[in-house]
Amino acid sequence: MSTAAPRTAGPDHLWSVDEHLDDILATVRPLEPIELHLLDAQGCVLVEDVTVPVSLPPFDNSSMDGYAVRVADVAGASERYPAALEVVGDVAAGAAGLLHVGPGQAARIMTGAPLPPGAETVVPVEWTDGGLGEGPATGMRARSLAPEGATGQVNVYRPAEARAHVRAKGSDVRAGDRALAAGTVLGPPQISLLAAIGRGTVRVRPRPRVVVLSTGSELVQPDEELRPGQIYDSNSFALTAAARDAGAIAYRVGAVADDATTLRDTIEDQLVRADLMVTTGGVSVGAYDVVKEALSYAGDEDEPGSGVEFRKLAMQPGKPQGFGSVGPDHTPLLALPGNPVSSYVSFELFVRPAIRTLMGLTDVHRPRVRAKLTADRALTSPRGRRQFLRGRYADGTVTPVGGAGSHLVAALARANALIVVPEDAESVAPGTEVEVVLLG
Structure with missing residues (x-):
């Protein structure tokens, strides 16, 4: 995978969110395209237009169970004066070597079956006696036809316009059309x-593989017993789920203790x-x-240019961030803060766009x-920081x-948006129009 080198700045530089x-x-660069089978390509992004090789449907076919007939033969048909037609055979879905429908004839036809030569329209079985000679087919018998392969006569009780109940060849897409861009x-x-157009494989950018790991000796996995000073590891679950929601194949690694060597390994x-x-x-x-201790290095001779720069951002929550390779x-590698809200907000602002970029998408941001703003009181925000509430x-x-606390997970679970308070605002009054990032 090809990546450019991140920018570097002095340790005292305060980065803006946008920087x-x-x-x-x-x-971050999009992943290289590969050829995948259809089901393996689900969630991936096409890298080339797909052209239709064969029209859909590939032939005129019936949208109903009924009889394929000529329009003139059923003109003026009514319950009092039905059109009596000779049944010359059956046309089933997938049929080949079609029979021909001539004057005064009808072919019993099934849904999806090709319209036989000579036929101009289809009358539904409900408009006939079903070839049973017992009056119009109704109720349970409305879906019944005379036994398969039987010939004889069918009474048609209603006229039909040309190409009624016929799906025309190419009415969905035509050969040469662009199926997908x-x-x-x-x-x-x-x-x-x-x-449907016969493509078994497609050329796509694969879904990026994202590995999520949390750090902290105080972290315990759900379902384990909490001891004094311990908390459950929620961040790795939240971020793994968020990565999958963004389109990635995500892997969660259990919490790593506060040991730089263990983390690096x-x-x-x-x-x-x-x-x-x-x-x-x-x-x-x-x-x-520990992340800062383990990864704040410029790399070694075997890995020139690698390493992670740790930065201070003019934002709240999420001031400390790390980025590098x-x-x-x-x-x-993106290193996010440990407080749950800081971690999740940082993911939405920085990691999600990175994932979408790896996928090859052009629109990588949340809407x-x-x-x-509806609130009981004005919102306050530190000047010089872009706040996300x-x-x-x-x-x-x-x-x-x-x-505003960055530990309030329950409030995060009820939210479906982030309220953006710009750097130059210290207070936002109720009724003010604000920018909102939609998370749903």
């Missing part, structure tokens, strides 16, 4: 279309399955900030809208959820 994001997106994300409907072990590494915790200025392939957005308004 940090621009550096990430200028460094480059840049399309392949979901179930797109895969269905590809299969764990990262090296995980590189074999990583297009992007994400760590959480250990990026501040504390005595046990590790390993012989210079795998991008943003303007909304009216959890909010609930609906019908053009947004309401703050929970406080």
